[in-house]
Amino acid sequence: xxxxxxxxxxxxxxxxxxxxxxxxxxxxxxxxxxxxxxxxxxxxxxxxxxxxxxxxxxxxxxxxxxxxxxxxxxxxxxxxxxxxxxxxxxxxxxxxxxxxxxxxxxxxxxxxxxxxxxxxxxxxxxxxxxxxxxxxxxxxxxxxxxxxxxxxxxxxxxx
Numbered sequence: 001x002x003x004x005x006x007x008x009x010x011x012x013x014x015x016x017x018x019x020x021x022x023x024x025x026x027x028x029x030x031x032x033x034x035x036x037x038x039x040x041x042x043x044x045x046x047x048x049x050x051x052x053x054x055x056x057x058x059x060x061x062x063x064x065x066x067x068x069x070x071x072x073x074x075x076x077x078x079x080x081x082x083x084x085x086x087x088x089x090x091x092x093x094x095x096x097x098x099x100x101x102x103x104x105x106x107x108x109x110x111x112x113x114x115x116x117x118x119x120x121x122x123x124x125x126x127x128x129x130x131x132x133x134x135x136x137x138x139x140x141x142x143x144x145x146x147x148x149x150x151x152x153x154x155x156x157x158x159x
Contacts, residue, residue, distance in 0.1 A: 001031040001038045005055040007076035008047060009067045012056060014075075014082055016091040017064035020047060029085040030078040054128045057102055059093060066093055069102065069135035070128055099136040106132065107143065114150055122151050 003011075011026055012018045018026070024043055031038040047065070050056040057068040067073055075082075106128060113121040126147050129140040 001027060001034065001036040001076075002042065003027060003046065003076050004074075005046070005050045005053065006072050006074045007079070008050050009055050009071035010073040010075040010079060011082055012065050013067045013071075013073040014079075015086065015088055017059060017062065017066040017093050018086065018088070019063050020044075020065060022086050022088060023047065023065060026082050026086045027076070030076065030081065033081065034078050053124075054102070054106075054131070057098055059098055059101075062091075062093070064091065064093070066098060069131040095136075099138060102132065102136065103138060103140075103143075110143065110147055114147075117154060119151065119154070122147055126151070 008023065011023060015022075024038075024040060024047075027043060028038045028040075030036075047056065050068075050071075051058060051065070054068040054070040056065045056071070058064075059066055106125060110122070110125050112118075113125060126144060129144045129147065132138055133140050
């Protein structure tokens with residue numbers, strides 16, 4: 001079983017948030033029911049990728065993963081059984097704190113991408129800024145315009 005990034009989010013979204021261990025355990029249980037092997041190392045790497053690409057967001061103070069701005073949650077095959085396999089209640093997450101943390105993280109990553117002149121990362125973060133506005137109802141226009149201007153100015157000079 002090799003879930004997509006959106007399937008990871010679909011599982012997390014069912015509960016409002018899950019710990020990494022709960023998420024992995026849920027996929028192990030689904031895999032066992034389907035007779036499919038779950039590579040824990042690969043699943044951990046996929047979770048890391050989901051966090052890096054803003055599909056999942058870490059709520060550090062609660063030890064939880066929640067749906068992020070880039071996600072389009074979908075249940076994995078067998079995912080309808082997750083509420084019977086992961087025995088936790090739906091969690092209350094302080095959305096404002098999560099949103100604030102994501103904005104701070106994006107801002108730091110943008111500064112680093114600018115410093116490193118990493119065009120691919122800047123363009124990726126630009127896409128996340130668009131998603132962020134819908135996900136958090138935050139006006140990311142200022143961040144986006146700054147990033148667009150820098151992308152244009154750096155590569156106009158080089159061309």
